[in-house]
Amino acid sequence: MTDANDTLLQVDGLCIGATVYPPDAKPHEIAIVDDVSFSLSTGRVLGLIGESGAGKSTIGLAALAYGRGGVRITGGSAVINGRDVLAIGRKDLRDVRGSDVCYVAQSAAAAFNPAHKLIDQVVEAALAKGDQSKASLHERAIELFRTLGLPEPDLIGNRYPHQVSGGQLQRIMTAMALCSKPDLIIFDEPTTALDVTTQIDVLAAIKHAIHETGVAAIYITHDLAVVAQVSDEIMVLRHGKTIEHGNTRQIIEQPADPYTRALVNVRTIDHPEAPADGEPLLAVSSVTASYAGSSEQVLRNVSVELRPGQTLAVVGESGSGKSTLARVITGLLQPSDGQIRFNNRLLPPALAGRTKNDLRELQMIHQMADVAMNPRHTVRTIVGRPLEFYFGLKGAAKKQRIAELLDEIELGPEFADRYPAELSGGQKQRVCIARALAAQPRLIICDEVTSALDPLIADGILKLLLELQRIEQVAFLFITHDLATVKAIADSIAVMYQGEVVRYGTKTQVLTPPYDDYTDLLLASVPRMEIGWLDKAIAGRRMGSAGN
Amino acid sequence: MPYLLILVAQRLALGALLLLAVSALIFIGTEILPGDVAQSILGQSATPEALANLRRDLGLEDPPHKRYFSWLWGLLHGDLGTALTNGVDIASSISKRLYNTMFLASVAAVIAVPLALLLGMIAVRFRNRWPDKLISGTTLGFISLPEFFIGYLLIYFVAVKLGWFPSVATVYDSMNFSERLAAVALPAATLTLVVLAHMMRMTRAAILNVMQSAYIETAELKGLSSFKVIFRHAFPNAIAPIINVVMLNLAYLVVGVVVVEVIFVFPGMGQYLVDHVAKRDVPVVQACGLIFAGFYIVLNMLADIIAIISNPRLRHPK
Numbered sequence: 001m002t003d004a005n006d007t008l009l010q011v012d013g014l015c016i017g018a019t020v021y022p023p024d025a026k027p028h029e030i031a032i033v034d035d036v037s038f039s040l041s042t043g044r045v046l047g048l049i050g051e052s053g054a055g056k057s058t059i060g061l062a063a064l065a066y067g068r069g070g071v072r073i074t075g076g077s078a079v080i081n082g083r084d085v086l087a088i089g090r091k092d093l094r095d096v097r098g099s100d101v102c103y104v105a106q107s108a109a110a111a112f113n114p115a116h117k118l119i120d121q122v123v124e125a126a127l128a129k130g131d132q133s134k135a136s137l138h139e140r141a142i143e144l145f146r147t148l149g150l151p152e153p154d155l156i157g158n159r160y161p162h163q164v165s166g167g168q169l170q171r172i173m174t175a176m177a178l179c180s181k182p183d184l185i186i187f188d189e190p191t192t193a194l195d196v197t198t199q200i201d202v203l204a205a206i207k208h209a210i211h212e213t214g215v216a217a218i219y220i221t222h223d224l225a226v227v228a229q230v231s232d233e234i235m236v237l238r239h240g241k242t243i244e245h246g247n248t249r250q251i252i253e254q255p256a257d258p259y260t261r262a263l264v265n266v267r268t269i270d271h272p273e274a275p276a277d278g279e280p281l282l283a284v285s286s287v288t289a290s291y292a293g294s295s296e297q298v299l300r301n302v303s304v305e306l307r308p309g310q311t312l313a314v315v316g317e318s319g320s321g322k323s324t325l326a327r328v329i330t331g332l333l334q335p336s337d338g339q340i341r342f343n344n345r346l347l348p349p350a351l352a353g354r355t356k357n358d359l360r361e362l363q364m365i366h367q368m369a370d371v372a373m374n375p376r377h378t379v380r381t382i383v384g385r386p387l388e389f390y391f392g393l394k395g396a397a398k399k400q401r402i403a404e405l406l407d408e409i410e411l412g413p414e415f416a417d418r419y420p421a422e423l424s425g426g427q428k429q430r431v432c433i434a435r436a437l438a439a440q441p442r443l444i445i446c447d448e449v450t451s452a453l454d455p456l457i458a459d460g461i462l463k464l465l466l467e468l469q470r471i472e473q474v475a476f477l478f479i480t481h482d483l484a485t486v487k488a489i490a491d492s493i494a495v496m497y498q499g500e501v502v503r504y505g506t507k508t509q510v511l512t513p514p515y516d517d518y519t520d521l522l523l524a525s526v527p528r529m530e531i532g533w534l535d536k537a538i539a540g541r542r543m544g545s546a547g548n
Numbered sequence: 549m550p551y552l553l554i555l556v557a558q559r560l561a562l563g564a565l566l567l568l569a570v571s572a573l574i575f576i577g578t579e580i581l582p583g584d585v586a587q588s589i590l591g592q593s594a595t596p597e598a599l600a601n602l603r604r605d606l607g608l609e610d611p612p613h614k615r616y617f618s619w620l621w622g623l624l625h626g627d628l629g630t631a632l633t634n635g636v637d638i639a640s641s642i643s644k645r646l647y648n649t650m651f652l653a654s655v656a657a658v659i660a661v662p663l664a665l666l667l668g669m670i671a672v673r674f675r676n677r678w679p680d681k682l683i684s685g686t687t688l689g690f691i692s693l694p695e696f697f698i699g700y701l702l703i704y705f706v707a708v709k710l711g712w713f714p715s716v717a718t719v720y721d722s723m724n725f726s727e728r729l730a731a732v733a734l735p736a737a738t739l740t741l742v743v744l745a746h747m748m749r750m751t752r753a754a755i756l757n758v759m760q761s762a763y764i765e766t767a768e769l770k771g772l773s774s775f776k777v778i779f780r781h782a783f784p785n786a787i788a789p790i791i792n793v794v795m796l797n798l799a800y801l802v803v804g805v806v807v808v809e810v811i812f813v814f815p816g817m818g819q820y821l822v823d824h825v826a827k828r829d830v831p832v833v834q835a836c837g838l839i840f841a842g843f844y845i846v847l848n849m850l851a852d853i854i855a856i857i858s859n860p861r862l863r864h865p866k
Binding site: 061064066095097098103107115160163 | 761762763765766767768769770771772773776780781784785858860861864
């Protein structure tokens with residue numbers, strides 16, 4: 001595939017390990033990356049794909065000879081421009097970093113220093129090499145800002161990181177990597193933290209910049225549809241091992257390995273919508289709300305209905321007010337106008353005014369299962385708490401019920417004595433589901449419950465939720481920014497934009513053209529698992545980016 | 549920018565209010581102290597008539613609130629009153645001593661603050677290795693020893709054995725700057741050693757905290773040198789906690805130096821205050837107390853303002 005002469009990066013037998021400190025065992029060494037080899041030619045883009053923990057970021061950082069936290073590179077070689085970065089000393093390594101190889105981090109908001117102007121950070125690495133003047137580097141940075149489609153390219157560099165948006169920061173970070181004219185850039189999930197309509201802009205800008213400068217890149221992501229748009233070849237990783245490596249078309253269209261096939265075919269759920277008739281369980285009518293000390297209305301005149309045993313998906317980007325709607329329904333935030341009916345009666349607006357039974361019937365599952373559980377409680381305590389609080393269960397009866405609930409979430413009673421730290425991300429979210437179910441609610445608000453999970457794990461959670469809905473006849477108010485999730489599980493959909501519901505109806509109604517401009521943009525921005533989608537999507541847009 | 553100005557103005561107003569409250573507290577405090585200045589002036593020979601006359605002459609018979617307000621009124625006009633014991637104007641006798649104290653404190657601060665920051669950054673650069681342990685161990689050792697012990701150690705080795713600096717830090721009006729500097733060298737060194745550890749450890753802890761941030765990783769992956777990463781990328785984000793400790797130590801340099809002044813026979817504020825407390829000379833004690841409180845308030849306010857200014861989110865709002 002590649003000529004040996006233009007090989008830029010040659011990785012051979014790369015092994016990376018870390019020491020783990022499990023609570024009930026001796027510290028021991030585990031392998032994070034196990035004997036990975038690949039090569040990359042000048043100007044080519046390699047996509048690294050896999051679930052969290054697959055070792056993809058670790059491999060990317062190894063090209064800079066950097067181990068995050070306690071991670072140590074234990075074997076192998078990574079030769080860039082004829083130099084093995086894993087074998088050279090600190091001083092030589094500093095010459096490689098920021099000059100031959102640059103890094104674009106996942107969260108640009110955290111990766112920029114809040115104390116310095118953007119342009120000073122952009123030119124810093126190139127300036128430290130000492131062969132170019134500050135003025136000429138500033139010019140180059142401004143040129144790159146223009147290439148990446150940033151607004152006011154001459155001036156934006158004078159701002160501080162908190163003064164620009166997340167999508168802009170991510171593009172400026174790409175400019176920072178390009179500024180010292182590297183041979184290779186490591187993109188570590190550069191669009192994962194962005195809204196879908198922003199992601200498409202940033203993705204297009206990155207692709208354009210790679211094309212313009214001819215830089216080689218390693219593009220790390222868990223989203224196969226995204227990587228299919230930018231990379232020439234794809235390497236699939238799992239548990240630190242290479243599963244499959246080939247050119248992009250082959251991986252997407254004829255995946256050889258079963259795991260790759262599962263990644264390509266993720267989102268297989270087909271949920272026919274239920275008819276929207278009968279009395280609604282929850283009726284939100286004309287709710288307007290704003291946060292204390294601010295006159296800005298976060299919700300404006302929002303009305304939605306949800307029927308028993310059905311799922312209403314509330315979809316929108318960050319800042320659209322969807323989580324605020326959840327806060328209003330749960331009583332954490334009092335609306336300034338409008339009312340909420342639940343079970344055919346008016347729900348008191350403030351949490352303090354609601355009865356214990358109101359609280360029981362309305363449960364919530366959060367995005368971050370990690371922080372929604374007390375790390376010092378066992379699963380038994382966590383799931384048992386609502387059983388005691390709402391039903392006064394004790395002793396054998398409580399134990400019996402906990403075992404039933406753990407069975408329902410497909411974990412099994414042996415998990416009862418574990419602590420949250422001993423569970424995987426998907427298992428933690430399942431425990432949170434069991435805790436909500438323990439109260440035997442009629443409505444569960446799911447706030448981005450699958451956003452932090454890998455696609456295959458998220459798929460499992462969604463299947464579980466649908467199965468539980470069938471058995472328990474519980475209704476879901478499902479808040480998400482992910483349209484694929486919405487298509488998978490919703491009966492009806494409300495699209496929110498800047499605090500208002502811009503489109504509302506049954507799933508079929510909402511997802512059938514003609515669309516309003518915003519829904520059109522939203523639908524067109526969801527990456528599809530097809531080569532060339534990005535160019536078509538950018539060409540066919542009606543509405544400019546919603547926010548960037 | 550207007551937002552920042554409002555914040556600073558708020559701090560200034562609060563500082564002034566606090567100073568007023570402190571003046572009242574000081575007055576009340578000295579009021580309820582046992583003892584009587586007339587008694588202590590006249591001593592054994594006091595007769596009831598002499599005591600009453602003296603009290604009337606000193607203005608001690610007026611009701612407390614009236615005396616407080618006339619004292620406050622004087623303060624606002626720069627009049628600290630006269631010492632009861634010798635009738636000398638307090639402002640003029642304090643000003644020379646205040647100048648000496650400020651001089652000593654400044655010399656100590658100019659050495660101690662940059663040194664503490666530098667040592668803190670070196671400790672971070674070599675964290676958990678021998679330079680870090682050496683710096684932490686030595687500075688901790690000095691803070692654990694009493695001031696007078698460090699003072700006598702310095703006198704013994706530097707003044708007596710080596711003869712580099714005088715052991716008695718007497719300063720005269722006729723001295724020029726370098727002579728003054730030589731005179732205060734040993735007390736300044738003692739004070740430096742005493743305040744170093746606190747500031748250095750806070751610098752180390754605050755910077756280490758920031759070193760966990762993602763932007764430090766970014767800086768390291770740019771190929772910057774370790775010290776540049778610490779100084780340029782970590783330190784500016786750690787200023788707020790450090791500056792608070794620095795200012796507390798600066799305040800200590802002004803108000804907490806009695807022991808050092810006594811050891812080195814230095815004519816500063818501390819000795820002056822202690823002398824007059826012993827004589828129950830209330831106006832002098834009040835004046836000194838107010839000046840010390842003023843230092844604390846101003847320095848802490850300065851720390852607040854610097855911490856606010858060091859935050860780019862406040863300096864450059866969206």
